[in-house]
Amino acid sequence: MQLAHLAQAERHIASGLCHIENQEQIIAGLDRGDHYTAVALELLRTFRDMQDHLVAVRDRILEELEH
Numbered sequence: 001m002q003l004a005h006l007a008q009a010e011r012h013i014a015s016g017l018c019h020i021e022n023q024e025q026i027i028a029g030l031d032r033g034d035h036y037t038a039v040a041l042e043l044l045r046t047f048r049d050m051q052d053h054l055v056a057v058r059d060r061i062l063e064e065l066e067h
Helices: 002-032 038-066
Strands: none
Touching: 002 038
């Protein structure tokens, strides 16, 4: 069961990285066009916070598997 959770966590982490990279590109484009970026930056912060949470969950699963 934990191995399935670990695999799911790894998929979510990979997906999260894609979202973060995409949002960074969006922000770069907005910056180049001298557009408003506050909302895009806030979304990026949210993505990064979620990524930190996902990594913590994955790490807890790994700890459980070690014991």
